[in-house]
Amino acid sequence: MAIDAATVRKVARLARIREPEERLEPLAQELNTIISWIEQLEEVNTDGVEPMTSVVAVALPLRDDVVTEGGDTSRILSNAPKSADGFFIVPKVVE
Amino acid sequence: MSELTKLTLKAALAGLKARDFSSVDITKAHIEAIEQARGLNAYVLETPDKALAMAAESDARLARGEGGALEGAPLGIKDLFCTDGVRSTAASKILGNFVPAYESTVTSQLWRDGGVMLGKLNLDEFAMGSSNETSAFGPVINPWRRNGSEAALTPGGSSGGSAAATAADLCLAATATDTGGSIRQPAAFTGTVGIKPTYGRCSRWGIIAFASSLDQAGPIAKTVEDAAIMLRSMSGHDVKDSTSLPVKVPDFASYVGRSVKGLRIGVPKEYRMPGMPAEIEKLWVDGIAWLKDAGCEIVEVSLPHTKYALPAYYIVAPAEASSNLARYDGMRYGLRAGGPSLTDVYEESRAQGFGEEVKRRILIGTYVLSAGYYDAYYLKAQKVRRRIADDFDQAWQTCDALLTPTAPSAAFGLGEQSDDPIAMYLNDIFTVTTNLAGLPGLSLPAGRDAQGLPLGLQLIGRALDEGTLFSLAGALEKAAGFTAKADRWW
Numbered sequence: 001m002a003i004d005a006a007t008v009r010k011v012a013r014l015a016r017i018r019e020p021e022e023r024l025e026p027l028a029q030e031l032n033t034i035i036s037w038i039e040q041l042e043e044v045n046t047d048g049v050e051p052m053t054s055v056v057a058v059a060l061p062l063r064d065d066v067v068t069e070g071g072d073t074s075r076i077l078s079n080a081p082k083s084a085d086g087f088f089i090v091p092k093v094v095e
Numbered sequence: 096m097s098e099l100t101k102l103t104l105k106a107a108l109a110g111l112k113a114r115d116f117s118s119v120d121i122t123k124a125h126i127e128a129i130e131q132a133r134g135l136n137a138y139v140l141e142t143p144d145k146a147l148a149m150a151a152e153s154d155a156r157l158a159r160g161e162g163g164a165l166e167g168a169p170l171g172i173k174d175l176f177c178t179d180g181v182r183s184t185a186a187s188k189i190l191g192n193f194v195p196a197y198e199s200t201v202t203s204q205l206w207r208d209g210g211v212m213l214g215k216l217n218l219d220e221f222a223m224g225s226s227n228e229t230s231a232f233g234p235v236i237n238p239w240r241r242n243g244s245e246a247a248l249t250p251g252g253s254s255g256g257s258a259a260a261t262a263a264d265l266c267l268a269a270t271a272t273d274t275g276g277s278i279r280q281p282a283a284f285t286g287t288v289g290i291k292p293t294y295g296r297c298s299r300w301g302i303i304a305f306a307s308s309l310d311q312a313g314p315i316a317k318t319v320e321d322a323a324i325m326l327r328s329m330s331g332h333d334v335k336d337s338t339s340l341p342v343k344v345p346d347f348a349s350y351v352g353r354s355v356k357g358l359r360i361g362v363p364k365e366y367r368m369p370g371m372p373a374e375i376e377k378l379w380v381d382g383i384a385w386l387k388d389a390g391c392e393i394v395e396v397s398l399p400h401t402k403y404a405l406p407a408y409y410i411v412a413p414a415e416a417s418s419n420l421a422r423y424d425g426m427r428y429g430l431r432a433g434g435p436s437l438t439d440v441y442e443e444s445r446a447q448g449f450g451e452e453v454k455r456r457i458l459i460g461t462y463v464l465s466a467g468y469y470d471a472y473y474l475k476a477q478k479v480r481r482r483i484a485d486d487f488d489q490a491w492q493t494c495d496a497l498l499t500p501t502a503p504s505a506a507f508g509l510g511e512q513s514d515d516p517i518a519m520y521l522n523d524i525f526t527v528t529t530n531l532a533g534l535p536g537l538s539l540p541a542g543r544d545a546q547g548l549p550l551g552l553q554l555i556g557r558a559l560d561e562g563t564l565f566s567l568a569g570a571l572e573k574a575a576g577f578t579a580k581a582d583r584w585w
């Protein structure tokens with residue numbers, strides 16, 4: 001499953017990270033080195049092994065579905081790159 | 096005044112309580128030490144005004160005969176913990192000048208107990224790294240140098256600022272976090288004590304997330320007992336973190352000094368790595384002998400899947416990171432760049448905001464989670480992770496704790512490993528297994544190599560059995576008699 005420049009372009013697009021064209025080939029090589037090192041996991045027999053999804057064997061707790069805090073627009077907007085009238089200003093999404 | 100910075104946390108707390116000196120005195124001494132040590136690059140933000148205000152409040156409480164478990168003690172905070180009204184960056188450009196409007200649970204508990212915040216400590220960007228070189232603020236410099244050399248060494252990572260600041264007496268103790276070894280390896284590289292507790296012991300709420308199923312907070316301190324004092328304040332159930340454990344927090348410090356007679360110590364044969372420096376092998380043998388002298392029984396155990404822990408980690412951690420770091424999109428906080436379209440802003444903000452190692456891990460994580468590869472990589476890694484956890488369960492049939500080296504080398508030079516990601520990843524070879532299995536691991540300084548650099552030993556325990564680790568670490572600390580400090584050059 002070798003990674004080529006086209007795969008890096010696709011993955012970078014999925015991750016929403018712009019990678020310039022000249023970086024795709026070097027990145028493909030770097031990722032291939034890491035992925036082929038990772039592929040030694042194939043040696044491990046995992047037939048019938050349950051995947052580990054949680055390190056602590058406790059059921060996730062439920063809480064009441066009630067409002068605990070909120071209604072503080074100014075705090076929420078305090079780090080916004082752009083805001084106006086109590087809203088985040090974002091680029092146009094719908095043409 | 097500078098003598099006050101040399102105190103252990105325990106001695107400082109006793110002196111504060113006895114009113115031998117005030118919190119303002121010891122806080123001022125630390126602020127001066129920090130100003131003189133800027134060459135170490137340990138702090139990314141100093142908060143002297145806040146520290147002095149908190150110290151004055153502590154002094155008022157102490158004068159009334161009140162005060163919590165950490166009353167008046169100046170502490171450093173890894174800049175991965177969100178602090179209310181104080182810039183928090185994860186050492187990443189993407190967070191820019193982010194100022195949280197809330198306090199992480201762990202730090203809020205330190206302030207509840209009377210701790211004083213000196214500032215925010217440097218780290219690898221988003222805690223991804225083993226040398227502090229991925230920080231957007233530049234690397235921390237280890238206060239330790241090789242004998243007769245002025246070469247700048249890494250303090251390890253990702254909690255390099257926490258470790259260097261503690262080693263150089265720029266705080267009495269510090270908070271840190273550990274996803275694959277980020278508390279223990281820097282502790283080993285700087286002659287300090289660090290513990291990653293059981294997963295769920297400390298709340299992750301308000302800690303900037305890297306890999307949620309592996310991240311765990313813990314302290315870096317000057318002594319085993321200091322680490323125990325810190326961990327008690329940091330621990331405890333929190334309804335805001337659904338993975339935090341609803342269990343009682345023991346008085347960890349009460350375990351230090353207890354007899355370890357009759358405890359069975361496992362020595363895992365798979366941790367004997369080819370090419371491991373002879374000094375580390377010797378330190379390990381010394382550690383075994385010290386515990387034997389203290390009355391422990393030594394047993395050889397096998398953890399057959401050890402060599403697969405790092406490859407499994409480098410699927411699980413990047414996969415979780417790619418998901419956690421999706422939130423940095425330039426919309427609600429942090430860096431916004433590019434345009435005019437929404438996708439342009441996303442892609443450009445993330446391209447400019449993230450450093451190379453963070454991007455690399457996001458790309459790996461996105462790749463292993465992408466359509467068609469999920470079963471081959473992520474699911475496989477989670478199954479191997481189960482086998483690693485089963486190895487430990489098997490070991491606990493015949494022993495009560497494990498003794499291993501903390502890291503495969505002493506501190507290395509800045510730039511020495513940065514060209515080869517896999518060589519860098521191997522720093523975590525002895526520590527990462529406990530993150531995958533959720534177990535507690537403690538590193539303490541136990542000796543020095545031929546060049547005078549500190550080396551660490553690691554103790555691994557059963558889930559929620561940090562108490563036994565503190566007893567064993569206390570015995571090892573006493574036997575090793577490690578009291579060396581870095582000669583001051585900064």
